[in-house]
Amino acid sequence: MFDLPSFNIPIYVFLFVYGAYMLFYVLYALFNIYHLVRYGVYGFGLYLIVTIFTGGTIILVSGSVFMLMEYDWTYPISSGTAVDFYNEDLFPKL
Amino acid sequence: MMRLDQLPNQRADERVVLFLRRHWFALLSIVTAFTLLTSVPLLLGWYFWNVVEAWLQHDVIGPVIVIVGSIYFLSVWLFAFLEFTDYYLDTWIITNERIINIEQQGLFNRTASELDLAAVQDATAEIRGIWQTLFTYGNVFVQTGAEKSRFHFKNIDNPEHVKEVVNALVEEDKRRLSALGAGARGKMKTVIK
Numbered sequence: 398m399f400d401l402p403s404f405n406i407p408i409y410v411f412l413f414v415y416g417a418y419m420l421f422y423v424l425y426a427l428f429n430i431y432h433l434v435r436y437g438v439y440g441f442g443l444y445l446i447v448t449i450f451t452g453g454t455i456i457l458v459s460g461s462v463f464m465l466m467e468y469d470w471t472y473p474i475s476s477g478t479a480v481d482f483y484n485e486d487l488f489p490k491l
Numbered sequence: 492m493m494r495l496d497q498l499p500n501q502r503a504d505e506r507v508v509l510f511l512r513r514h515w516f517a518l519l520s521i522v523t524a525f526t527l528l529t530s531v532p533l534l535l536g537w538y539f540w541n542v543v544e545a546w547l548q549h550d551v552i553g554p555v556i557v558i559v560g561s562i563y564f565l566s567v568w569l570f571a572f573l574e575f576t577d578y579y580l581d582t583w584i585i586t587n588e589r590i591i592n593i594e595q596q597g598l599f600n601r602t603a604s605e606l607d608l609a610a611v612q613d614a615t616a617e618i619r620g621i622w623q624t625l626f627t628y629g630n631v632f633v634q635t636g637a638e639k640s641r642f643h644f645k646n647i648d649n650p651e652h653v654k655e656v657v658n659a660l661v662e663e664d665k666r667r668l669s670a671l672g673a674g675a676r677g678k679m680k681t682v683i684k
Contacts, residue, residue, distance in 0.1 A: 412558075437493065439493065
């Protein structure tokens, strides 16, 4: 028999991935808004479009942050507990 | 920001006759894709709520689900906005002196060209297929004297009417130039590429 190497990673590492994505999102969104404002036709519609997009983004990000705040981010993923993820409560037979 | 009353290189007595974008059917395809991409996961989550609730309460799976879900919905929102920007910035402006064609290709390519009405030889309207026939949209091709240079108004509303307007403006422009004794001096040029 052999022993699996033990590891212990806090779940906040997922936040780094999320942070990297948010950086990409913000850059892309700002670039897109710049395009609209720079080349769009002047008028109320243009401001409405930018406001709707920004509003939608704020709602989505706030909702996500609100849900993410519920979790304990210091909780570790360890080799010992990894097998506990698979059980009938989490993955019931369909 | 572009203003229709202050066009780039606007000439004296030049006025905008038509301002065109693609038909709203193009917008409908973006809205349909957005609705499907958001509603399907939400409906699945609602149908399997007992399982999803157990996942969300788990100390490790819960945060992963929320992060993946957030990235997914933000990506759909961004994708829809990018597609809308592409639609919104593709415009054709027909004035009493020239045609301006502005095309946004993705986020990093933009082409703006203009064509003097005096250079136009003919305009052709094209309506193809059941959807274009039902919703009265299609293409207009504006042909110049040069063999390969032609403007393509893609999926615009009422192409027949646009073709007639272009032809009428071309005739009017030719009469005006003849009266001035200037002759047909039209040219097509790309302003930004």
